[in-house]
Amino acid sequence: MTEGHSPAATEPVRERLPRGDLVGAGVATDFAAPLAASLDDELTGYLRLEPGDALLGGGGSEAVITLADGVPVLTYDAGGDADGPAALAALAGTTPVRVERYRLPTEALAPLHDAVADGSDPFRVAPDAPARELADDDELADRSRRAAPPERRDATGDHDALAAFLADEERVESVRREARAEARARADEWGLTDQLDGD
Template identity: 45%
Template sequence: MTPEGTLVASRVVESLATPLETCFADQLTGYLRIESGMPLADADPVVVTLDGGVPTAAVVPDGDQTGAGALAALPDTGPFRVERARTSASALASLHDRPACHVDPGAIAERADAPALAARLRERAPDDPTDDSVADFLDDPDQIAALKAEARAEATARADEWGLSDQLDTE
């Protein structure tokens, strides 16, 4: 499940804020492969994809954890072994197209006690077009009224079909 990529760096760091800051500055499109930096730690690695330096999705490649669940699988404290890899947006599409894999762009930075970085990551994150279209729909009273009228007409037709017209509330 880890996309093909070109290794940019492999380091052991005390805080995940360091590689996140580097990815943000470089506007890296690729991924971080994060695992415990302790030699005998028994934890699966977590892959966090980046779009222009912003965390977008997360998975545990050998497990079934995705999104926030994958981030929860990260060790609580460092050191961390982190590999940074560059790849194309199309190579990441299979993860970015799966809503279950999506993560809050600032969640890892917050976990690394870097709230200013978390705010910058969220600010740079692209807007989710599905969120905007739903919000636009809900903010349009004419569309809501049309939807209610359509539902009322369908309910009336079904009631007539089933012989329950007398049971309908006409208000």
């Protein structure tokens, strides 16, 4: 992030976001609350998100979601590992998450949000994508879509974040492994172990 005026459009998006005024911070147990609060407040600025694994010293990095009138526009992993939908995939399921909410004047974000062919395209997400992919909240997703400007409302049919998730074999296998362990633990708890396969 930089102080003062936005640098030239040739610099990467993550280096062009001006620092905003901190308007709130806290640890959220899910992504719905901070996204809904931003939408209700029509916040223009950005959320800085520090996932739970980073809070616990797991070395995860921070992510940023920029907002125009409360509606998500750009997303990136601050460490530079993932942009746009891939950054959402990396964030999904990482609660609890520390959230800082920053306000910026619309004109400070204009060079990132409004410019055409400014290199921000890979960072763009559909207005409802964070609510769908992070918060698992259809109602919030609908509200985000309706609050988006007309030209962005159609940009809601992409499945890029899910594609990025499915491309991460190690991540998917870890979800499966945890589910298998949970299934066995629950079977034990419920007295169903004699129904387990191979037992």
